[in-house]
Amino acid sequence: MGSFFNGDDVVQDKGARSLSYYFTKDVACVNHDMVTQLIEESASNGNCNARICLHTSPDANFQEMIIIEYRGKYFRPHKHLEKGESCHIIKGEVAMFAFDDAGKITHSHIVGRNGNMICRVGIDQWHTVIPISDYAIYHESKPGPFLAASDSIYPEWAPDGTDEQEALAFMEGLIQEAEER
Secondary structure, three states: OOOHHHOOOEEEOOOOOOEEEEEOOOOOOOOHHHHHHHHHHHHOOOOOOEEEEOOOOOOOOEEEEEEEEEOOOOOOOEEOOOOOEEEEEEEOOEEEEEEOOOOOEEEEEEEOOOOOOEEEEOOOOEEEEEEOOOEEEEEEEEEOOOOHHHOOEOOOOOOOOOOHHHHHHHHHHHHHHHHHO
16 A cells, blocks of 8 residues: 555645645545545544645635544634535544534534434534544535634634643533433
8 A cells, every 4th residue: 555645646734733635636536545544644643633635725715624533632613704514424423513602502413323424514603523433534525715713713602722621521511412412
């Protein structure tokens, strides 16, 4: 199995917040070997979040990513003022939540369980995706371009993640709520 990390078709985004790779051509195909290599690369970097972007740059008008995330890492609720997004599970389970402006859960779905394969949240909708299996692999789609710091807005009612115990307690409470629904 050759490494897709060493070819001309995929390049690493060294400035990204997570381990990220972009395809360099307009036609992109992800296979099982690539996902396996991404899992291995993530594991060798401390089980960090990782992604393969099927689009060629953060400036792309449509963005699709294969994302690996791990249970126990905090994913702060947020919204995008002009973007919706969808999550299509490949392996594992994630809990996807939508909230009202006060932080009350309006929808929760465990994607990857009971036949749930894909979930979408709309424009200007508070949401988060939390892995509930040891790790989860999913396909995320949303409009681009990626706007860095202004791409997501964060609510005051959710922990900002600086207090790890507070953030983990908040996240575990959400997971428990999803499990009970």
